Amino acid sequence: xxxxxxxxxxxxxxxxxxxxxxxxxxxxxxxxxxxxxxxxxxxxxxxxxxxxxxxxxxxxxxxxxxxxxxxxxxxxxxxxxxxxxxxxxxxxxxxxxxxxxxxxxxxxxxxxxxxxxxxxxxxxxxxxxxxxxxxxxxxxxxxxxxxxxxxxxxxxxxxxxxxxxxxxxxxxxxxxxxxxxxxxxxxxxxxxxxxxxxxxxxxxxxxxxxxxxxxxxxxxxxxxxxxxxxxxxxxxxxxxxxxxxxxxxxxxxxxxxxxxxxxxxxxxxxxxxxxxxxxxxxxxxxxxxxxxxxxxxxxxxxxxxxxxxxxxxxxxxxxxxxxxxxxxxxxxxxxxxxxxxxxxxxxxxxxxxxxxxxxxxxxxxxxxxxxxxxxxxxxxxxxxxxxxxxxxxxxxxxxxxxxxxxxxxxxxxxxxxxxxxxxxxxxxxxxxxxxxxxxxxxxxxxxxxxxxxxxxxxxxxxxxxxxxxxxxxxxxxxxxxxxxxxxxxxxx
Amino acid sequence: xxxxxxxxxxxxxxxxxxxxxxxxxxxxxxxxxxxxxxxxxxxxxxxxxxxxxxxxxxxxxxxxxxxxxxxxxxxxxxxxxxxxxxxxxxxxxxxxxxxxxxxxxxxxxxxxxxxxxxxxxxxxxxxxxxxxxxxxxxxxxxxxxxxxxxxxxxxxxxxxxxxxxxxxxxxxxxxxxxxxxxxxxxxxxxxxxxxxxxxxxxxxxxxxxxxxxxxxxxxxxxxxxxxxxxxxxxxxxxxxxxxxxxxxxxxxxxxxxxxxxxxxxxxxxxxxxxxxxxxxxxxxxxxxxxxxxxxxxxxxxxxxxxxxxxxxxxxxxxxxxxxxxxxxxxxxxxxxxxxxxxxxxxxxxxxxxxxxxxxxxxxxxxxxxxxxxxxxxxxxxxxxxxxxxxxxxxxxxxxxxxxxxxxxxxxxxxxxxxxxxxxxxxxxxxxxxxxxxxxxxxxxxxxxxxxxxxxxxxxxxxxxxxxxxxxxxxxxxxxxxxxxxx
Numbered sequence: 001x002x003x004x005x006x007x008x009x010x011x012x013x014x015x016x017x018x019x020x021x022x023x024x025x026x027x028x029x030x031x032x033x034x035x036x037x038x039x040x041x042x043x044x045x046x047x048x049x050x051x052x053x054x055x056x057x058x059x060x061x062x063x064x065x066x067x068x069x070x071x072x073x074x075x076x077x078x079x080x081x082x083x084x085x086x087x088x089x090x091x092x093x094x095x096x097x098x099x100x101x102x103x104x105x106x107x108x109x110x111x112x113x114x115x116x117x118x119x120x121x122x123x124x125x126x127x128x129x130x131x132x133x134x135x136x137x138x139x140x141x142x143x144x145x146x147x148x149x150x151x152x153x154x155x156x157x158x159x160x161x162x163x164x165x166x167x168x169x170x171x172x173x174x175x176x177x178x179x180x181x182x183x184x185x186x187x188x189x190x191x192x193x194x195x196x197x198x199x200x201x202x203x204x205x206x207x208x209x210x211x212x213x214x215x216x217x218x219x220x221x222x223x224x225x226x227x228x229x230x231x232x233x234x235x236x237x238x239x240x241x242x243x244x245x246x247x248x249x250x251x252x253x254x255x256x257x258x259x260x261x262x263x264x265x266x267x268x269x270x271x272x273x274x275x276x277x278x279x280x281x282x283x284x285x286x287x288x289x290x291x292x293x294x295x296x297x298x299x300x301x302x303x304x305x306x307x308x309x310x311x312x313x314x315x316x317x318x319x320x321x322x323x324x325x326x327x328x329x330x331x332x333x334x335x336x337x338x339x340x341x342x343x344x345x346x347x348x349x350x351x352x353x354x355x356x357x358x359x360x361x362x363x364x365x366x367x368x369x370x371x372x373x374x375x376x377x378x379x380x381x382x383x384x385x386x387x388x389x390x391x392x393x394x395x396x397x398x399x400x401x402x403x404x405x406x407x408x409x410x411x412x413x414x415x416x417x418x419x420x421x422x423x424x425x426x427x428x429x430x431x432x433x434x435x436x437x438x439x440x441x442x443x444x445x446x447x448x449x450x451x452x453x454x455x456x457x458x459x460x461x462x463x464x465x466x467x468x469x470x471x472x473x474x475x476x477x478x479x480x481x482x483x484x485x486x487x488x489x490x491x492x
Numbered sequence: 493x494x495x496x497x498x499x500x501x502x503x504x505x506x507x508x509x510x511x512x513x514x515x516x517x518x519x520x521x522x523x524x525x526x527x528x529x530x531x532x533x534x535x536x537x538x539x540x541x542x543x544x545x546x547x548x549x550x551x552x553x554x555x556x557x558x559x560x561x562x563x564x565x566x567x568x569x570x571x572x573x574x575x576x577x578x579x580x581x582x583x584x585x586x587x588x589x590x591x592x593x594x595x596x597x598x599x600x601x602x603x604x605x606x607x608x609x610x611x612x613x614x615x616x617x618x619x620x621x622x623x624x625x626x627x628x629x630x631x632x633x634x635x636x637x638x639x640x641x642x643x644x645x646x647x648x649x650x651x652x653x654x655x656x657x658x659x660x661x662x663x664x665x666x667x668x669x670x671x672x673x674x675x676x677x678x679x680x681x682x683x684x685x686x687x688x689x690x691x692x693x694x695x696x697x698x699x700x701x702x703x704x705x706x707x708x709x710x711x712x713x714x715x716x717x718x719x720x721x722x723x724x725x726x727x728x729x730x731x732x733x734x735x736x737x738x739x740x741x742x743x744x745x746x747x748x749x750x751x752x753x754x755x756x757x758x759x760x761x762x763x764x765x766x767x768x769x770x771x772x773x774x775x776x777x778x779x780x781x782x783x784x785x786x787x788x789x790x791x792x793x794x795x796x797x798x799x800x801x802x803x804x805x806x807x808x809x810x811x812x813x814x815x816x817x818x819x820x821x822x823x824x825x826x827x828x829x830x831x832x833x834x835x836x837x838x839x840x841x842x843x844x845x846x847x848x849x850x851x852x853x854x855x856x857x858x859x860x861x862x863x864x865x866x867x868x869x870x871x872x873x874x875x876x877x878x879x880x881x882x883x884x885x886x887x888x889x890x891x892x893x894x895x896x897x898x899x900x901x902x903x904x905x906x907x908x909x910x911x912x913x914x915x916x917x918x919x920x921x922x923x924x925x926x927x928x929x930x931x932x933x934x935x936x937x938x939x940x941x942x943x944x945x946x947x948x949x950x951x952x953x954x955x956x957x958x959x960x961x962x963x964x965x966x967x968x969x970x971x972x973x974x975x976x977x978x
Contacts, residue, residue: 082549095548102542104549204549211778239551240780318778321581324592325546329645345585368583368773377775 004029005167006491009073009224012170016062016072023055023062023072023116030074030118034168040141042153042163044079045087046119054116061114068114070231076169078160079120080127081107081215082204090206091135092125094352095332104204105239106173106215106232113231118169121159125354126323127180127208130426132158133417134356142188142410143490144452151410151452154184154426160218161188167491171219171228175205177212178311179405179430182442185218186405186455189444189481189490191472192218193225196463197437198243200229201236207322209315210241212434222443222472226250229465245463253466254473261471263289264299264398269429275408277448282404285445285456288478289402289471297398301390306383307432312424313367313380314435319357320364326352359420388436391459399467401459403429405442409452433459441468444481451488453481495614496664499703501737506703508733509710510669511623511661514676515654516686517630517694518561524629524653525552525595532692536646544651546590551779554579558653560793561685562602562627563785565655567794568679569622571606575787577626579780582772588632588645596656598774601626602783608679609802610671611820620672621660630654655686661700661710666726666733673697673722674824678801682826690721701729702746703736711736712746716760718753728753732760804829812841821849827863828853834870839877847877851891855898868897876904883964884908885915916963919971922955925963926971929954940976948972 004026007015015021031048051074058072082088082100089095107117124134131152132140140158142151143166153162157174161184164172174181176194185192193216200215207213217228230251235244265286270279286296328334328348335347353361367376394401406426416423433440439462442455456475460468485491499506520530526543543550566573580598603625609617632650636643657676663669677695680686688695697719702711716732719725731753736746750769751760776782799807801823808819808829822845823829831852836844852873856866876894879885885893885908893907908914916922929951930937940947951972955963 082547088548090548098548100547100549102547202549203551206548207779209778238553240553241778317775321583321593321773321775324583324585325548325590327585327587327592329587330545330590331547341587365773368775370771370773373773373775 003167003492005033007170008220009070009170009227010221012073013070013227017067023058024052026072027051027055027074027116027118030169033166034119037143037166037168040143040162040166040168041138042121042140042159042166042168043076043119044089044091044122044137044159047086051116051118058114058116068112070110070227071114073115073170074118075110075115075228076119076121076160076163076172077107077110077117078123078157078172078174080123080175080206081173082206083107083117083120086120088120088206089136090126091123091137092326092353092357093136093333094326094349095206098332100204102204105201105236106205108204109232109234110173115231121157121163121172123159124156124180125357126206126319127156127175127177127213128319128356128360129155130179130183130423131155131411131413131417132184133413134354135159136354139413141413144187144189144410144488146451149450150413152187152413152415154187154410156180156184157192157218158184161185161190161192164188164190164218164220165490171217171224173215173228173232174218175208175213175215176430176434177208177214177315178434179427181216181218182405182430182440182455182457183426185442186444186457187410187453189453189485190218190220191222191225191441191443191476192216192455193229193441193465194433194439195229195233195465196243196439198241199233199245199439199463199465201234201239201242203236203238209318210322211318212315222441222469222476223251223254225441226254226469243463248466250465250469253469256466256470257293258289258471258474259293261400261467262295262297262398263471264297264394264401266299266301266304266394266401266403268301268304269403271407271428273407273425274404275448277446278404278406278408278454281446281454281456282402285402285475288475292474292478294471294474299394299398299401301387301394301432303383303386303390304432307387307435308424308428310380310383310387311427311431311435312363313376314384316360316364317368317377317380318364320361320368323353323357323361328352356420384435387432391432391436391438395461399461399464400471402471403457403459405429405455405457409448409450409454429457433457438462439465439468441472443472443476443479445475445479446481447484447488453484495616496668497666498706499733499737501741503741504705506733506737507706508663508665508729509661509702509704509713510663510666510729511700512659512663512669512672513698513700514657514659514673515696516565516657516680516688518558518653518655519684519686520555520558520561520653522555522557523651524555524558524627526651528651530652531648532694534648536644536648539648540650544590544647546592552595552777554780554783555653558627559602559783559785560789561653562625562655563790563793564683564797565657565680565685566603566606566625567797568683568800569603569606569608569625569657571622571625572604573785573790574600574602574604575785575790576600577602577783579627579777579783580774581777582628582774584770584772586631586634587643588634588647588650590632590647590650594629594631595777595780596628596774597626600782602785608672608675610668610675612671613667615816618668620662620668623658623660625655625657628654628656661702661713666729669699669729670722670726673725675801678824678826682800683797693720696720697725699725699729701732701736703733703740711740712748714746714748714760715750716753717750717763718755720755724753724755727755727758728760731758735760812836812845814841814845818845818849821853825863831863831870835874835877839874840881843881844877848873851894855894859898866898867901868894872897872903879904879908883915883966885913886961886965889913889915889961912960913962916959919967922963922967922971923975925955925958926951926968926975929958930975937976948976951976
């Protein structure tokens with residue numbers, strides 16, 4: 001056994017249960033590691049006293065044989081989840097000093113299953129970004145950066161992905177609106193799972209685009225992601241869009257055979273901007289699945305080219321309303337030297353929001369305006385319906401769809417931050433599943449030419465996380481990404 | 493058929509076209525999308541949930557009770573209930589709107605077209621069509637006059653469920669508008685979906701007013717706000733119609749705008765023009781799924797409806813043989829109708845109805861009290877009526893007793909006993925008194941007997957004086973007539 005902080009969720013659960021170490025020792029090891037890797041800037045806030053206190057309570061439960069499913073597992077939480085009595089800012093100045101008096105449903109479930117929140121992680125402001133560069137807390141460094149080449153961790157759950165990759169936590173929580181779990185997971189060489197829309201409650205998660213936002217785990221392994229998801233899932237009467245469905249045993253699904261499974265390969269994802277490395281990994285993935293006995297077929301998702309533009313209408317439209325509550329009246333930041341009510345609004349929001357958030361509020365306001373609504377918002381909703389239909393037809397013939405997670409590996413800090421459209425193109429493969437509300441997982445499958453991680457994505461039927469977990473487990477075994485991490489010095 | 497008022501301008505005869513938008517706060521335990529209580533007059537900001545204050549990450553959850561109330565109201569308006577309706581966000585910034593948008597229903601309201609019949613002064617009735625009824629949340633309350641530099645926000649009202657009831661432009665004068673608003677208020681009180689209190693703002697009304705020469709196409713309308721009572725609404729419409737006529741006859745155009753009514757000056761003033769109108773950017777609220785109500789629920793709620801004003805009025809006419817007018821007055825308010833039906837049991841209908849309408853409602857009206865503030869309940873009033881009917885007190889005395897009951901409290905019988913107001917109906921006793929009067933006034937007796945029959949009243953007066961007004965005037969009359977003949 002190596003360092004304590006090298007352990008993932010399943011190993012931690014086993015180790016604690018074998019009494020190889022205590023939760024307190026484990027949490028201390030992570031606290032030390034977080035300090036050691038401060039340069040990554042993955043965390044915006046840690047509360048070592050509180051985390052250690054919770055670890056003691058966990059150890060105490062274990063002594064009394066009252067062990068909970070995630071007892072003692074140190075988990076990092078994206079700063080978009082409201083945590084009771086703990087500052088929560090969504091990496092925005094406009095929410096500075098905001099301390100929620102309530103606990104989001106997902107983090108409450110995490111705590112109630114014995115998990116220990118080790119800290120809050122950085123993110124793109126209000127989850128708007130694909131590189132974590134829009135954060136009000138400064139850039140986060142991808143642990144795969146080497147020398148002068150400082151890489152972005154992806155976004156918006158960049159802090160969470162970087163923290164898992166650098167072993168600063170056993171696993172992390174993120175949220176995914178158009179790829180915000182899967183894309184950073186792919187960039188940082190970890191597993192990211194976006195569940196079916198409605199699987200996890202959105203209550204207490206700071207909203208970006210309500211019809212798309214979903215919480216999910218970022219972890220070192222498919223099995224770890226399954227363990228976490230099982231604990232945070234479930235119907236919540238406080239979220240009208242959460243769905244009353246029984247949560248299956250997801251860990252069992254990870255070891256199911258895929259011999260009977262049919263995997264669809266969508267032709268429309270063969271885009272011109274696809275790097276050769278990505279193309280090769282994708283081919284390799286198909287071969288791995290074939291050797292595991294899966295049936296591979298070509299499928300068509302004809303409306304895929306319209307997914308990204310539709311997404312960049314629907315998401316900003318919803319955001320423009322969701323972010324209207326940040327007005328300087330009730331909580332958070334309020335600008336100084338106010339002369340009128342309009343002045344209060346415009347100064348507070350001009351100074352409190354960053355450039356990308358303002359851009360999306362403007363886009364969203366525009367597409368909902370009288371005279372433009374039908375041409376943009378309504379049209380985008382129609383595209384969304386078409387995309388859902390595409391998937392429905394495809395899933396008549398296959399059980400899961402295999403695609404790359406991103407068109408290329410991680411880019412350098414500053415490389416794309418001045419070209420929004422190029423930045424948005426990062427989401428091209430992740431957005432369709434978001435628009436259709438489907439479960440999707442990204443798992444690290446190889447490295448590109450520059451030795452940067454590349455992920456493959458599996459998309460499943462609604463509420464069939466089990467299928468994508470079983471297929472992902474096969475890919476994970478075949479890819480043996482751990483050896484690349486060791487080879488590249490990510491883990492000793 | 494109705495015969496609406498037409499306004500005479502300098503040049504033409506004008507007719508008015510009026511449509512009303514009524515906001516009715518739903519009588520409900522909790523708010524439309526949160527568990528906070530709906531109460532009037534609580535400590536500011538004491539009835540506010542995290543949802544009502546629009547805290548980050550908070551989500552709305554629809555209150556089924558409020559939906560049921562809206563469906564019941566829809567049924568009472570003879571309207572179509574939509575099995576699927578959609579909540580939309582209406583976006584605008586204001587400090588008493590914490591979310592920065594109001595959750596409302598724009599394209600797909602819960603209730604579609606319906607109608608109500610209104611009664612007009614000339615006894616005719618008119619049907620006014622309803623365009624729609626939709627659910628929405630109320631905003632908080634801003635107060636700007638408490639401090640020179642600060643505004644105060646009370647979020648107790650934030651999220652209270654409202655029904656917006658939109659009429660078609662079917663009303664042709666302010667009297668029809670007044671009758672419509674009163675009828676609507678009567679209906680929501682009957683079915684207990686809104687307390688209909690315009691003073692407290694639980695019922696609010698905006699009026700869309702335009703004018704046209706007879707038979708012409710619709711004119712440009714103005715929306716009138718701040719109409720805080722039926723009376724003010726009617727006055728505002730009258731003022732506004734005349735203003736528009738003046739504008740049009742002066743060769744100018746009416747601007748489509750929102751105008752604020754000033755009850756002190758009795759005038760309307762421009763508040764914002766069409767150009768300044770908000771673009772509310774309505775879109776379906778992604779936090780809420782479309783609202784489904786199944787037919788079973790819709791039908792069950794229909795069955796649960798109580799007897800409505802029109803039906804009750806018809807029944808009163810038939811069952812109690814009351815005039816249309818009396819039945820109308822008695823059934824305009826559910827509590828009034830219930831009061832009447834309690835008192836009338838075992839009593840003379842016409843007499844009871846008259847007494848309640850003239851004296852009881854009259855007293856409530858004079859003192860500006862509602863029926864639930866009345867110090868005299870139905871049993872107490874019944875006892876008083878029995879005393880009159882049994883000849884124990886005269887109608888005249890009864891009015892004094894009633895006033896005492898109303899102002900100082902107490903039961904009729906007690907007051908009559910303690911003050912010795914009991915009417916003397918004992919013929920022997922009265923005969924003795926009449927004889928005394930006759931003996932003492934020979935001159936008047938002679939005059940009467942020689943043909944001055946007008947003196948009868950004077951004799952009655954003398955007897956009444958002797959008895960301190962407690963003699964039964966009917967019997968006194970009889971006795972005097974009989975004894976003077978002899």
